[in-house]
Amino acid sequence: MCKKKMNTKIIFVILMLFAVVGCENDIDLKADDTTGLLCVNGYLIAGADNNYVTVALTGKDSPKGVTNAKVVVSVNGSVVETIDGIKRDDMYLAGDNWDYNFYQISASFNPGDYVQVDVYYDNQHAYGGGTVPQPIKEG
Numbered sequence: 199m200c201k202k203k204m205n206t207k208i209i210f211v212i213l214m215l216f217a218v219v220g221c222e223n224d225i226d227l228k229a230d231d232t233t234g235l236l237c238v239n240g241y242l243i244a245g246a247d248n249n250y251v252t253v254a255l256t257g258k259d260s261p262k263g264v265t266n267a268k269v270v271v272s273v274n275g276s277v278v279e280t281i282d283g284i285k286r287d288d289m290y291l292a293g294d295n296w297d298y299n300f301y302q303i304s305a306s307f308n309p310g311d312y313v314q315v316d317v318y319y320d321n322q323h324a325y326g327g328g329t330v331p332q333p334i335k336e337g
C-alpha cells in the first residue's frame with residue numbers, strides 16, 4: 199500500500215516538473231512587424247438598409263482610421279458597390295466625435311449570398327467574406 203502511494207506521488211511530481219518546464223520558454227512578439235497593416239472590420243446584416251465597414255491601420259498603441267481607402271463590395275462574385283474614400287457628409291457621428299473610418303455600404307444582400315469586401319489602400323489589400331446565414335427561426 200505504501201509503494202502505491204509513493205508511485206502516485208512520484209508520477210505527480212514528474213508531471214508537475216513537465217508543466218513548469220513547459221512554461222519557461224518565452225515567445226518574442228515582434229510588434230514592429232505589425233505596425234501599419236491594413237485591417238477591415240464589417241458590420242453587415244442581411245436585409246439592412248445600411249451596413250458599415252471600418253478601415254484602419256494597425257499601430258503600437260491603437261489603430262489609425264483610414265478615410266481614403268477604396269472599398270469594393272461583391273455579392274455572389276459580382277461587384278455591387280465601390281466606395282472611393284469617405285466624404286465629410288458621409289462620416290458617422292459617434293457621440294460628440296466624428297468617426298472617420300466608417301464606410302457606409304448601401305448594397306443589399308440576402309441569406310445564402312456570398313458577400314466579399316475588398317479594401318485597397320497605400321499598396322495594401324485586405325479582404326474578408328463569407329456566406330450570409332439563414333435567419334434564426336423563432337419558436
